Amino acid sequence: MTKTALTFLQIILFIAVSPFLSGLITKIKNNVRMRKGQSIWQPYFNLLKLFSKQEVVSGTASWIFRAAPFIALASCLAASALIPVFIFVSPLQRMGDLLALIFIFALGRFFMALAALDTGSSFGGMGASREMFISSLAEPGLCLAIFAISLQFGSTSILAFSASHAVSISSVLAAAALFLVTLAETSRIPVDNQETHLELTMVHEAMLLEYSGRSLALIELSSYIKQMILFFLIAQVVFPIGMPGAALAPISLWFLWYLARILIIAVVVALVEVSLAKMRLFRVADFLGFAFVLGIIAVVCAMLGV
Amino acid sequence: MLNFNLLFDPLSLFFLFVIFIISLPSAIYSLGYFSPKANPCLSGRQAPAAEKDKYSRGKLTLLWFLFVAFVASMALVVTAANLLIFLAAWEIMSLISYFLVVFETGQEKSIQAGLIYIVMTHIGTAFLIAAFLLMYQHCHSFDILVIKNACQAMPAQLKNIIFILLLVGFGTKAGIVPLHIWLPYAHPQAPSHISSLMSGVMIKTAIYGLIRFVIFTLGVNSSWWGMLILVLAVISCLVGVIYALMEHDIKRLLAYHSVENIGIILLGVGLSMFFIARNMPYLAIFSLIAGLYHLVNHAIFKGLLFLCAGSVYKATGTRDMEKLGGLIKKMPQTAFYFLIGSMGISALPPLNGFVSEWLTLQAFFLGASSVIGGAKLFLGICAGMLALTGGLAAACFVKAFGITFLAEPRSRRAEEAREVSFSMKAGMLFLSFLTVIFGLAAGWIVALLAKVASASTGIEIGSMIFSLNIFTLSPQTAKGVYLSTPLLALVLIVLGMAGFGVYMLFGRRKPVIYKTWDCGYYKLSSRNEYTATAFSKPFRIAFSFFLMPYRKTEKIRGSFYHVKSFVYETHTTPVFKKYIYAPLVALVFKSARFMRRIQPGSIHLYLAYIFAALLLLIIFMQKF
Numbered sequence: 050m051t052k053t054a055l056t057f058l059q060i061i062l063f064i065a066v067s068p069f070l071s072g073l074i075t076k077i078k079n080n081v082r083m084r085k086g087q088s089i090w091q092p093y094f095n096l097l098k099l100f101s102k103q104e105v106v107s108g109t110a111s112w113i114f115r116a117a118p119f120i121a122l123a124s125c126l127a128a129s130a131l132i133p134v135f136i137f138v139s140p141l142q143r144m145g146d147l148l149a150l151i152f153i154f155a156l157g158r159f160f161m162a163l164a165a166l167d168t169g170s171s172f173g174g175m176g177a178s179r180e181m182f183i184s185s186l187a188e189p190g191l192c193l194a195i196f197a198i199s200l201q202f203g204s205t206s207i208l209a210f211s212a213s214h215a216v217s218i219s220s221v222l223a224a225a226a227l228f229l230v231t232l233a234e235t236s237r238i239p240v241d242n243q244e245t246h247l248e249l250t251m252v253h254e255a256m257l258l259e260y261s262g263r264s265l266a267l268i269e270l271s272s273y274i275k276q277m278i279l280f281f282l283i284a285q286v287v288f289p290i291g292m293p294g295a296a297l298a299p300i301s302l303w304f305l306w307y308l309a310r311i312l313i314i315a316v317v318v319a320l321v322e323v324s325l326a327k328m329r330l331f332r333v334a335d336f337l338g339f340a341f342v343l344g345i346i347a348v349v350c351a352m353l354g355v
Numbered sequence: 356m357l358n359f360n361l362l363f364d365p366l367s368l369f370f371l372f373v374i375f376i377i378s379l380p381s382a383i384y385s386l387g388y389f390s391p392k393a394n395p396c397l398s399g400r401q402a403p404a405a406e407k408d409k410y411s412r413g414k415l416t417l418l419w420f421l422f423v424a425f426v427a428s429m430a431l432v433v434t435a436a437n438l439l440i441f442l443a444a445w446e447i448m449s450l451i452s453y454f455l456v457v458f459e460t461g462q463e464k465s466i467q468a469g470l471i472y473i474v475m476t477h478i479g480t481a482f483l484i485a486a487f488l489l490m491y492q493h494c495h496s497f498d499i500l501v502i503k504n505a506c507q508a509m510p511a512q513l514k515n516i517i518f519i520l521l522l523v524g525f526g527t528k529a530g531i532v533p534l535h536i537w538l539p540y541a542h543p544q545a546p547s548h549i550s551s552l553m554s555g556v557m558i559k560t561a562i563y564g565l566i567r568f569v570i571f572t573l574g575v576n577s578s579w580w581g582m583l584i585l586v587l588a589v590i591s592c593l594v595g596v597i598y599a600l601m602e603h604d605i606k607r608l609l610a611y612h613s614v615e616n617i618g619i620i621l622l623g624v625g626l627s628m629f630f631i632a633r634n635m636p637y638l639a640i641f642s643l644i645a646g647l648y649h650l651v652n653h654a655i656f657k658g659l660l661f662l663c664a665g666s667v668y669k670a671t672g673t674r675d676m677e678k679l680g681g682l683i684k685k686m687p688q689t690a691f692y693f694l695i696g697s698m699g700i701s702a703l704p705p706l707n708g709f710v711s712e713w714l715t716l717q718a719f720f721l722g723a724s725s726v727i728g729g730a731k732l733f734l735g736i737c738a739g740m741l742a743l744t745g746g747l748a749a750a751c752f753v754k755a756f757g758i759t760f761l762a763e764p765r766s767r768r769a770e771e772a773r774e775v776s777f778s779m780k781a782g783m784l785f786l787s788f789l790t791v792i793f794g795l796a797a798g799w800i801v802a803l804l805a806k807v808a809s810a811s812t813g814i815e816i817g818s819m820i821f822s823l824n825i826f827t828l829s830p831q832t833a834k835g836v837y838l839s840t841p842l843l844a845l846v847l848i849v850l851g852m853a854g855f856g857v858y859m860l861f862g863r864r865k866p867v868i869y870k871t872w873d874c875g876y877y878k879l880s881s882r883n884e885y886t887a888t889a890f891s892k893p894f895r896i897a898f899s900f901f902l903m904p905y906r907k908t909e910k911i912r913g914s915f916y917h918v919k920s921f922v923y924e925t926h927t928t929p930v931f932k933k934y935i936y937a938p939l940v941a942l943v944f945k946s947a948r949f950m951r952r953i954q955p956g957s958i959h960l961y962l963a964y965i966f967a968a969l970l971l972l973i974i975f976m977q978k979f
Binding site for chain 2: 060100101103104105106107108109110111112113118119120122123124126127130141142143144145146148149151152153155156158159162163166167168169170171172173174175177178179181182184185186187188189190191192193196197199200203204205206208209258259262263264267330331334341344345348349351352
């Protein structure tokens with residue numbers, strides 16, 4: 050029973066903390082650029098604002114458009130339930146492993162892309178096409194990175210992954226591959242730009258163009274959660290720590306460290322974003338190809354045992 | 356020598372199950388597909404291609420006869436216990452499917468597709484005959500079980516030759532790249548319920564052949580067999596899905612996906628051979644389960660998708676996605692079934708394709724963590740390519756479903772479409788149901804497939820564990836790895852409902868229905884929508900090294916200053932046709948022209964030939 054409650058608490062925690070990461074990244078970017086910028090809590094205000102606004106739906110859209118935000122949210126939350134935060138054995142652990150995580154994210158993305166096509170707007174089509182393009186090229190890199198990391202434990206189990214383990218050359222390379230994939234999957238510069246609404250360059254934003262109000266809030270929330278999960282994956286590879294003991298004191302300490310390392314990744318992402326320019330869409334293929342090659346090298350290193 | 360024994364071991368029974376589970380809904384579907392009053396909307400002026408499908412009573416009877424004979428011949432193929440019976444059934448199956456491909460004789464395309472098909476399939480059969488004769492020469496029997504025993508003493512060299520012959524022979528039927536050339540022509544040309552049988556089931560008989568004759572009968576003894584199959588499978592996956600992305604004929608798109616999925620099935624089968632040769636029994640069984648699971652899944656969702664595509668064709672008279680759109684409002688049920696099929700084939704949880712692709716990836720991973728050396732890297736790269744295929748397939752089905760069913764209709768035909776008749780819907784419903792069931796009851800199905808895999812590899816499963824219970828998969832060698840699709844489905848539904856609850860909590864104000872944002876342009880129409888060609892443009896450019904796209908543009912001018920309209924065409928170079936088959940066909944014609952010299956039309960010369968032949972025969976008889 051407590052396990053179920055803790056799992057529930059964990060999902061709530063993901064919902065509560067994940068917008069903060071985006072706010073933090075924006076804040077850091079602004080500070081580096083010598084701007085005052087928006088408050089670090091701005092994503093929360095945005096969510097509240099969107100939740101209280103009335104929605105406008107295109108007359109062309111079908112039920113796919115209405116259902117997609119819920120499916121996207123459900124897939125991201127299901128993925129967050131897989132990641133252990135508080136407890137070693139959550140009852141939902143049986144749901145899948147690291148490989149299943151790839152497929153669970155694909156579910157939400159598939160419906161978002163369909164919803165983008167649903168309104169008949171060319172922006173939606175453009176966004177859907179580009180998003181599917183980028184994500185399909187990101188997939189091999191992600192898969193090989195997971196392979197390389199899991200080769201250390203001999204299984205793709207998330208439990209083994211979440212336990213403390215040694216940092217090797219292989220896992221660092223795998224983390225680098227994961228990082229590139231994460232930049233693509235969370236629509237960050239140099240692959241995409243969350244801040245732009247210029248029709249020629251936007252990818253993820255183009256897909257969401259027809260969304261407003263509460264539906265948009267759900268979608269934003271699910272992309273925050275997805276971002277936090279991907280950051281967690283990288284953080285766990287580079288700063289591996291095990292699960293806490295039963296006592297309360299280590300749990301709270303551990304929990305702080307758990308968040309702190311995710312914040313470190315967020316800071317790195319922010320610095321990468323300010324220091325790079327957005328790439329042309331067709332150069333993304335090379336960028337993600339590089340992630341794939343890094344994944345291969347990581348597998349080679351895992352093979353050599355370093 | 357010729358006995359009519361049939362085999363009913365688990366392998367044959369499994370394939371019989373696959374054949375009949377797809378034949379049943381196809382048969383039900385065809386009732387509505389050919390019913391004259393099925394599409395009232397297509398009367399009068401509209402009368403597109405669908406009108407041509409109205410067959411006379413006699414022709415309909417013929418179609419039913421061919422359908423039954425087709426199913427029966429496939430059933431005989433997978434149960435024959437004798438090579439000669441197998442070959443006979445194989446030929447009957449090929450010929451009947453040829454007749455089904457050219458059934459719509461009114462269409463020029465059908466004849467051409469049929470020609471390519473029958474030539475390719477007979478080239479394949481020739482290789483099979485060669486392989487079987489070599490087997491006979493060594494084993495002195497046509498009985499599969501006798502050959503199986505005799506094969507243990509077969510020299511490795513001979514085994515290798517037979518393997519290559521079998522691979523080419525069955526590969527042609529399965530549509531392995533580069534022998535896939537006939538598949539995208541032939542499958543779409545047949546009536547839709549036949550397409551679903553051909554793509555869903557017929558090409559699987561080739562996989563049966565590979566498992567039965569290579570793994571079961573011949574026995575795998577060198578690991579390069581498996582590696583060769585893996586390489587071919589990876590190429591098939593990628594080539595199939597990339598061509599599918601470029602396609603905007605909905606049935607051809609599905610046919611190319613068959614090439615891709617045969618690749619995924621062969622990944623499982625090839626891995627299994629690889630592990631058998633390296634003496635890793637657990638992984639051999641595990642990989643074969645993954646392959647067989649994907650086989651039955653592909654039969655189900657590809658059958659379903661072809662039936663849905665047939666419904667779209669029936670309702671609109673076109674297979675060109677660029678002329679469709681908005682069908683989700685006109686044909687909500689067909690759209691829903693197509694969505695289920697698309698989710699299945701794109702490996703989205705919790706449906707069946709997800710389970711089998713996960714199993715295949717897991718097999719790769721378990722393999723990579725237990726082999727040593729370069730093989731580890733090889734398996735890793737194969738898995739990466741499988742992931743890429745999965746991503747591209749999802750993109751392709753976003754396109755297929757999005758362009759066909761969503762947004763505004765792009766032509767009048769699509770605008771006037773109506774939902775199809777009850778029996779057609781029943782066929783699709785049945786297969787959609789199976790798509791979901793095969794996703795949820797994974798543990799149970801894997802346990803059954805383990806028996807099939809054990810019977811075909813001859814490995815005792817004994818205490819091997821593949822699933823925890825009927826809902827949860829868990830490979831024995833990987834600690835703590837689980838996959839429970841029902842739990843995942845439950846969690847997804849609960850969380851989705853929770854999301855909906857929050858959504859409702861923040862106010863019950865109904866959304867305002869307004870038009871799509873049009874940048875201030877006053878009239879947004881279906882002409883502004885993204886098309887299938889536009890959707891696949893990034894892929895066309897990224898894979899341009901392989902696709903070699905070219906385009907033609909033409910400006911039609913009213914005057915020098917005024918461009919009235921603009922013609923834009925884009926095509927991709929069919930690499931295999933242009934660089935492999937065209938030169939080959941040219942060579943055949945050239946040698947035929949050369950040979951023609953011996954046939955100048957002179958009666959004297961012909962008499963001389965006869966005399967020479969007689970002379971040679973006499974000498975031959977004397978000598979031997």
